[in-house]
Amino acid sequence: MTTMDTQAKPDTRNNLVNSGEFCLTAKDFAEIAAVMHREAGIALQDNKVNLVYSRLAKRLRLLELKNFHEYCDLIRDQSSTAGRNERDAMIAALTTNVTKFFREPHHFEHLKSHILPKLIHQAKLGHPVRIWSSACSSGQEPYSIGLTILSLLPEAANYDIKILATDIDQNMIALGQAGSYDQSALNAVPPALVQRWFSAVAGGTGEMQVNAELRSLVRFRKLNLMGNWPMRGLFHAIFCRNVVIYFDYETQSQVWGRMVPLLAPEAALYIGHSERVSGPAEALLRSDGVTIYRHAHNMRVAP
Ligand SMILES: C[S@@+](CC[C@H](N)C(=O)[O-])C[C@H]1O[C@@H](n2cnc3c(N)ncnc32)[C@H](O)[C@@H]1O
Numbered sequence: 388m389t390t391m392d393t394q395a396k397p398d399t400r401n402n403l404v405n406s407g408e409f410c411l412t413a414k415d416f417a418e419i420a421a422v423m424h425r426e427a428g429i430a431l432q433d434n435k436v437n438l439v440y441s442r443l444a445k446r447l448r449l450l451e452l453k454n455f456h457e458y459c460d461l462i463r464d465q466s467s468t469a470g471r472n473e474r475d476a477m478i479a480a481l482t483t484n485v486t487k488f489f490r491e492p493h494h495f496e497h498l499k500s501h502i503l504p505k506l507i508h509q510a511k512l513g514h515p516v517r518i519w520s521s522a523c524s525s526g527q528e529p530y531s532i533g534l535t536i537l538s539l540l541p542e543a544a545n546y547d548i549k550i551l552a553t554d555i556d557q558n559m560i561a562l563g564q565a566g567s568y569d570q571s572a573l574n575a576v577p578p579a580l581v582q583r584w585f586s587a588v589a590g591g592t593g594e595m596q597v598n599a600e601l602r603s604l605v606r607f608r609k610l611n612l613m614g615n616w617p618m619r620g621l622f623h624a625i626f627c628r629n630v631v632i633y634f635d636y637e638t639q640s641q642v643w644g645r646m647v648p649l650l651a652p653e654a655a656l657y658i659g660h661s662e663r664v665s666g667p668a669e670a671l672l673r674s675d676g677v678t679i680y681r682h683a684h685n686m687r688v689a690p
Pocket residue numbers: 426427428429482483484485486487490521522523524525528553554555556559610611612613627628629630659
């Protein structure tokens with residue numbers, strides 16, 4: 388029986404929720420869901436059984452494990468390197484990394500016309516400009532921010548302008564640092580910007596790589612939104628897009644409660660198309676367009 392044939396119907400005798408190539412019991416699924424929630428904030432409802440099965444079956448095959456019970460033994464063992472590494476691999480396998488250049492283009496138009504002119508003026512006076520792309524996936528989002536800056540200020544690399552690009556998934560961080568993309572991924576980038584800020588990768592792979600000036604604007608770091616945030620100082624814009632949609636309401640509110648106080652007065656917060664800011668942090672923001680907020684007060688959220 389293939390994964391696709393398998394229904395997510397509980398087998399009441401063995402408590403199996405998926406009995407494909409590998410047995411997955413309700414207990415195994417609950418343990419995986421609990422780890423995902425605790426470690427990454429991701430809420431996996433029961434209707435995600437088949438998604439969990441199909442994405443993790445590849446891991447079980449690779450690790451030559453017999454069933455999900457053995458897999459759970461492995462991720463539970465945080466005293467071993469293998470256990471810790473597999474927990475990271477599981478989080479990477481169960482998160483969604485879909486992204487593209489200039490996704491939700493109205494955010495970049497807003498950044499260009501409402502936020503950057505003042506920041507560029509400040510940068511020219513010697514002040515730092517800080518922008519955070521907080522779930523950056525493979526880098527298209529922070530590089531789109533960089534391209535928007537370069538379109539207004541081609542010599543941006545000469546100023547103290549930095550985009551912090553973070554993600555929970557080290558594989559995504561590595562892709563962002565490599566900065567090489569298929570030609571097709573660049574379809575949404577204006578041709579003049581591709582010509583100016585990308586170069587063809589040697590060897591005829593057809594890939595294009597960000598050039599040194601664009602790269603120098605972006606710093607990639609692994610960061611879990613559920614963990615410590617070591618950054619100091621405020622941001623002039625934060626992109627937190629298409630990530631909290633995977634969290635439950637309470638976790639979302641906690642993230643906003645930590646993130647909004649990191650906005651400088653009048654700074655912008657850009658969120659995903661199906662997301663909204665919830666919890667006490669909402670009172671610190673005013674709407675400035677569809678899925679765009681501005682920090683309204685220079686005050687902190689009450690603890
Ligand atoms: C769907 S992508 C969104 C990428 C980009 N922001 C965009 O809108 O195109 C979601 C990203 O969130 C990351 N992610 C999921 N949980 C996270 C967490 N707890 N902390 C940081 N990043 C997380 C995933 O690794 C993934 O790269």
